[in-house]
Amino acid sequence: MESGYVTTPFGRRPMTLGMLANQQRAETIEPGMRRSKWKLFRAICEARPALGVTDRALTVLDALLTFYPNDDISEENGLIVFPSNAQLSLRARGMTPATLRRHLAVLVEAGLILRKDSPNGKRYARRDREGAIGEAFGFSVAPLLARAVEIESLAAQAVADRELLRATRERLTICRRDISKLISAAIDEAVPGDWEQMTIMFRALVARIPRVASVEELTALLDEMGLLRDEAVNLLERHIKTEKIDGNESQIERHKQNSNPDSISEPEPSFETKQGEKAVLDKDPNAGPLGEARREQARTSTGMGSKAAGRTVSPAGNSLKSFPLGLVLQACPGIVDYGPGGAIGSWRDLMSAAVIVRSMLGISPSAYEEACVGMGPENAATVIACILERGGHINSPGGYLRDLTRRTEKGEFAIGPMLMALVRANGGPRRYAG
Numbered sequence: 001m002e003s004g005y006v007t008t009p010f011g012r013r014p015m016t017l018g019m020l021a022n023q024q025r026a027e028t029i030e031p032g033m034r035r036s037k038w039k040l041f042r043a044i045c046e047a048r049p050a051l052g053v054t055d056r057a058l059t060v061l062d063a064l065l066t067f068y069p070n071d072d073i074s075e076e077n078g079l080i081v082f083p084s085n086a087q088l089s090l091r092a093r094g095m096t097p098a099t100l101r102r103h104l105a106v107l108v109e110a111g112l113i114l115r116k117d118s119p120n121g122k123r124y125a126r127r128d129r130e131g132a133i134g135e136a137f138g139f140s141v142a143p144l145l146a147r148a149v150e151i152e153s154l155a156a157q158a159v160a161d162r163e164l165l166r167a168t169r170e171r172l173t174i175c176r177r178d179i180s181k182l183i184s185a186a187i188d189e190a191v192p193g194d195w196e197q198m199t200i201m202f203r204a205l206v207a208r209i210p211r212v213a214s215v216e217e218l219t220a221l222l223d224e225m226g227l228l229r230d231e232a233v234n235l236l237e238r239h240i241k242t243e244k245i246d247g248n249e250s251q252i253e254r255h256k257q258n259s260n261p262d263s264i265s266e267p268e269p270s271f272e273t274k275q276g277e278k279a280v281l282d283k284d285p286n287a288g289p290l291g292e293a294r295r296e297q298a299r300t301s302t303g304m305g306s307k308a309a310g311r312t313v314s315p316a317g318n319s320l321k322s323f324p325l326g327l328v329l330q331a332c333p334g335i336v337d338y339g340p341g342g343a344i345g346s347w348r349d350l351m352s353a354a355v356i357v358r359s360m361l362g363i364s365p366s367a368y369e370e371a372c373v374g375m376g377p378e379n380a381a382t383v384i385a386c387i388l389e390r391g392g393h394i395n396s397p398g399g400y401l402r403d404l405t406r407r408t409e410k411g412e413f414a415i416g417p418m419l420m421a422l423v424r425a426n427g428g429p430r431r432y433a434g
Contacts, residue, residue: 034074035148037065037141044112044144047154056099057106063091064113064139073145080116082123082138104139111147114140161215168218175225176206182232192411193235201417202228224420227323231416234321238411322378323419325350331422332385347378354381357388361397367405374405379415386418 044051045058053061067081067088089095095103107113118137125136144151179202186195205225210217325347329336336344338353338360358368363384371380383404387397394400407413 029075029142029146032074033145033148034072034076035145036071037068037073037144038071040073040144040148040151041065043151043155046158047151050154050158051110051112051151053106053110053112054103056095057103057110060088060092060095060100060103061107061112063088064141066091068141073141075145078136079140079142079145080125080136080138081141082125082136084123111143114143116140165215165218168215168222172209172218172222172225175222175229179225179229179232182229182236186232186236189239191236191239193239193414194412194417197417198228198232201420224424227416227420230321231414234416235411235414242411321415322376322382323415327419327423328382328385331419331426332382332389333426334388335385347381350385351377351381354384357384361387361391363387363398363401367398367402371401371405374408382415382419386415386422389422 041058041062044053044061048055048058064081064083067083068077070077073079083091085097085100089097089100092100104113108115116137116139123138125138183195183199183202185191186193202225205221205228209221325344328350329344335350335353335357336342338356339345339349340352344350344353355368358365361384368380368384371383374380375383383401387394387400391397404413
């Protein structure tokens, strides 16, 4: 295309700034650049939504490219095609002239082709004595060559987005299947837990899946379903561990009873006392000097349990899964104001804030201490943050905390559903750190 050449449309069609911009962009073809017209056309089909063209417009572009004499588009081979309306209509699957003109206008507006109209509006080429084309009037495919890199990039991104959508749909399908079967197994095996509420939450999530969903919508739903699946797995694993512990204790007890059934000798007094103390400590981890130390650490809010975020160990094998700190703060943003300096950047900060909030809510130190021992300090602080967030709906925060502690010891309480409800109330899940 001649540098600096501007062509205006024939007849009553107006000239626009968009046409001028497309003509200027078509002049930016790098020297020696060439592309296979059919590979480029496939890339345009992949990038169709981003380019703003319809499938019928692509049918017309396909027909236009059949009139280009070479497989590779290049400046050396010429950039103008000049088919008549009758021939173009035939190759466009019999499209009517009015429809043809409409979709040609779409291609021009999208910046994929240019009009180079003759003085009388006809499409033709002037040839020299040797038969070579000297000047042609019709449609220029120069924009395809000038935008080849952009079009290929858009096509690659479209393919990547499609694959991501497919993979996300597959993950969501697997997650749905897992939750459904885990809940069914728990109900069939009579595993303790609020499985009815979990079923209601699961059905609500499934009902929110749109028929035509974007990656962002599916990812948000997958995050929530992932939390629900983690809670179901957590409750089942805790039940399995409890059964194993009970089974081992029963086996050990039978072994002690059968090891010497005829023995009637009483143990030494000192031995009996030590064994009794050990049994009390096994049954109540808060008994004795160790329990006193634990209570003192709970009052300081920083010295009990595991210090590693995401893992909390509590007595009798009742371990609750700790969720990421970022998710806790997203569900309970109100606790942030009570952190050191009005911010929370670590679990230690959250536990310090929980001590302040505990006092403000009127929760007794003993109730919070029992929660720290039963749930673990990170989870106890998380529950305090949830109670603060739902303060207007809880009449007795202290009694509510004690009830949750008792349910935790029985394996009937999980933090996940509480956090998920608060996350939804605060605008839905987002990617979080922590």
